[in-house]
Amino acid sequence: MTETKTAGPYPPRTYPLDHLVLPTASLDVARARLVSLGFVVAPTGIHPFGTENCCVFLEDGTYLEPLAVGNEQAVAKAIADSNVFLARDRAYRDKRGNEGFSALVLGTGDADADHVRYVEAGLSAGDMLSFSRAFTDPAGKSDTASFKLAFASGTGATDAFLFACERINTPKVDRTALQIHPNGATGIIEVVAVSNEPSEQRRLISIATRSPATGQGSSTAFDLPNATLTLLDPVAFETRFGIRAGAPSELRFAAIVFSVRFADTVAKLLAASSVEHDIRGDDIVVRPASGQGAAFVFQEKA
CATH class of the missing domain: 3.10.180.10 (2,3-Dihydroxybiphenyl 1,2-Dioxygenase, domain 1)
Structure with missing residues (x-):
């Protein structure tokens, strides 16, 4: 079996928290709420399959990902094409509404091996997902972020899932200004x-x-x-x-x-x-x- 290669200064057998996915009906509402709580919120990020986010990045390398549906038709097509990320998001919203906390994301250096582990354990939530999206820092500098995801979930569960996220390409932009929050x-x-x-x-x-x-x-x-x-x-x-x-x-x-x-x-x-x-x-x-x-x-x- 392939040994998992976890990126970063972490033990090879335990995965670090990468980020958290928080469904929301409106990024404008999410942005206003997060600002009122003392967070700096990143510019809107657009996924290639119809969702969008406005992330909160933290000094420890973790982040929050408020997630909204930006293009319903694109989302519906992606779900029909077996996009597990969006299918799980839709299942969550159908069950619990458009506001919530649907997924915990773990950092990995080998999402393919994680998918194999999940399948063998009977915990796979479906097919892997690879995608790229543009990232822009507050100064307007852009780069491309690329990811590969492997999904895990309990049988029949719709209220939560976990997935391993392998960063294929990390944007070469300065996030320092996005990591300094008025709330400390x-x-x-x-x-x-x-x-x-x-x-x-x-x-x-x-x-x-x-x-x-x-x-x-x-x-x-x-x-x-x-x-x-x-x-x-x-x-x-x-x-x-x-x-x-x-x-x-x-x-x-x-x-x-x-x-x-x-x-x-x-x-x-x-x-x-x-x-x-x-x-x-x-x-x-x-x-x-x-x-x-x-x-x-x-x-x-x-």
Whole structure:
């Protein structure tokens, strides 16, 4: 079996968090909401198959990908042509609406090998996808980003999926200005998922991330090189964040925990933007809203 070649300074057996996909009905709404939360938002990116995004890039190399449908006809054609990324996005929107958090993306150096692993484990969500798109930095410099994706999902699950992303070509543009945020966010510490049957999702997540599960019962953690993926049952989720978990789900990504330089800076910024938030211990919790498909949690880290 081919040994997976993970790019970057990461252990070869555990994959790093690459980015998070957050469906939204409108990039304009998503952009306005994210700016009100203190993030700098990149210019709109156009996919060749009808979707578009406005990403938030962080210093730790991870990013958020708010995703909207820009060309419905192109999306429908791509789904008919077995584009798994769009088919999963459509299934998510049909089930949970146009605002949410549908996918966790892992960095890999060999998406072909990952696809083979997923197929052999009975967890493949469908065919691989390769594509390229233009990328433009705030100064107007453009380059082409190219990707190869391999998809994993639990049987019959529509609320969440994971995929491995191999960067075939990384844009040679300066993202520094896009990574300095007024709220002081520097990275993603943790991604939190909710499941009514957490034990049933351990195998899927462990195989996708190549990380063993730790903990049991209401809380399970998967340690990635640059973040933690935590799986909670609905009661544990509500207890921790003060937010109801919502409709029962096999697996749903529900919260993102960001590291920030100063919690006071975040609190003052949110108050100035009239964004409702709760202080829960060391966490500043902002509930999901239009354009913000998950709970955003800010933690001060030195």
